[in-house]
Amino acid sequence: MTAKILVLANQKGGVGKTTTAINLAASLAMMEKMVLLVDFDPQGHSTTGLGFPKPDRRAGSYALMKGAPAEALILSTEVPMLQVIPTGKDLAQLEFELFEMPQLQELRKALEPVMERFDYILIDSPPALGMITLNALTAADEVLIPMPCEFFALDGLAELMETIRRIQGGPNPALKLGGIILTMAEERTNLGSAVAHEVRQAFPGKVFQTTIPRNIRLAEAPSHGKPVAFYDLRSKGAQAYLNLAREAVGVMEPTPAREN
Ligand SMILES: Nc1ncnc2c1ncn2[C@@H]1O[C@H](COP(=O)(O)OP(=O)(O)OP(=O)(O)O)[C@@H](O)[C@H]1O
Numbered sequence: 001m002t003a004k005i006l007v008l009a010n011q012k013g014g015v016g017k018t019t020t021a022i023n024l025a026a027s028l029a030m031m032e033k034m035v036l037l038v039d040f041d042p043q044g045h046s047t048t049g050l051g052f053p054k055p056d057r058r059a060g061s062y063a064l065m066k067g068a069p070a071e072a073l074i075l076s077t078e079v080p081m082l083q084v085i086p087t088g089k090d091l092a093q094l095e096f097e098l099f100e101m102p103q104l105q106e107l108r109k110a111l112e113p114v115m116e117r118f119d120y121i122l123i124d125s126p127p128a129l130g131m132i133t134l135n136a137l138t139a140a141d142e143v144l145i146p147m148p149c150e151f152f153a154l155d156g157l158a159e160l161m162e163t164i165r166r167i168q169g170g171p172n173p174a175l176k177l178g179g180i181i182l183t184m185a186e187e188r189t190n191l192g193s194a195v196a197h198e199v200r201q202a203f204p205g206k207v208f209q210t211t212i213p214r215n216i217r218l219a220e221a222p223s224h225g226k227p228v229a230f231y232d233l234r235s236k237g238a239q240a241y242l243n244l245a246r247e248a249v250g251v252m253e254p255t256p257a258r259e260n
């Protein structure tokens with residue numbers, strides 16, 4: 001096998017990138033896929049959300065970008081088929097280093113030696129369109145865009161799409177828009193469904209059918225260092241991410257395109 005590399009990207013903060021990275025990764029692993037989650041955001045929320053301390057510069061994705069072999073940096077989680085490369089704030093330094101000497105292929109090159117071991121590699125990225133995110137987009141096969149069901153959701157999306165086009169036109173012609181994931185949907189509000197409708201109209205066929213509801217268990221689980229399915233399997237949040245994983249496997253294996 002060769003891993004499909006998926007990046008969670010949206011330069012807006014707090015849209016559900018990390019929540020989706022952790023819980024989609026865990027849900028795919030629960031479907032018996034071998035999954036690696038690479039925390040590529042200096043905030044390290046995917047790291048702490050899975051119960052790991054933030055590593056120093058020798059042990060996480062900063063070290064990966066400095067030539068340490070991926071193999072040596074991978075940690076096992078309590079989810080049997082989910083592994084992680086953690087990060088700490090040292091990764092922020094990379095933004096300056098890559099700015100001084102732009103290099104977009106480094107992450108892809110660093111992951112290549114372990115691609116045979118995984119079905120999916122998910123990359124969590126920071127809320128910015130800087131060099132770190134550009135490296136993640138260059139490494140990826142598909143970009144997944146979490147978007148909250150709120151009034152300003154579409155704000156900034158044009159900029160992100162333009163960035164994706166530039167990456168496609170340059171360092172990563174194979175990059176695909178894997179899909180938009182509607183997150184934090186309030187049940188029983190007209191606004192939420194109006195926004196969802198608007199996003200589906202604007203991106204026909206590109207929005208996952210599964211929407212992620214606003215669910216307190218999703219917000220609580222990281223403080224217990226667990227994916228939501230290991231914190232409260234029956235919660236709506238856990239079930240939604242399991243559904244998303246099923247849908248994602250359906251559309252991201254080389255089978256027919258989806259309709260919605
Ligand atoms: N569906 C949801 N229901 C309830 N809370 C959620 C949901 N999704 C995310 N949250 C909470 O909202 C906050 C922001 O989510 P998250 O950290 O996933 O966003 P992010 O895009 O990764 O943020 P950043 O841009 O800072 O990295 C977190 O406190 C998270 O626990």
Ligand SMILES: [Mg+2]
Nearest residue numbers: 017018041045
């Ligand atoms: Mg995050």
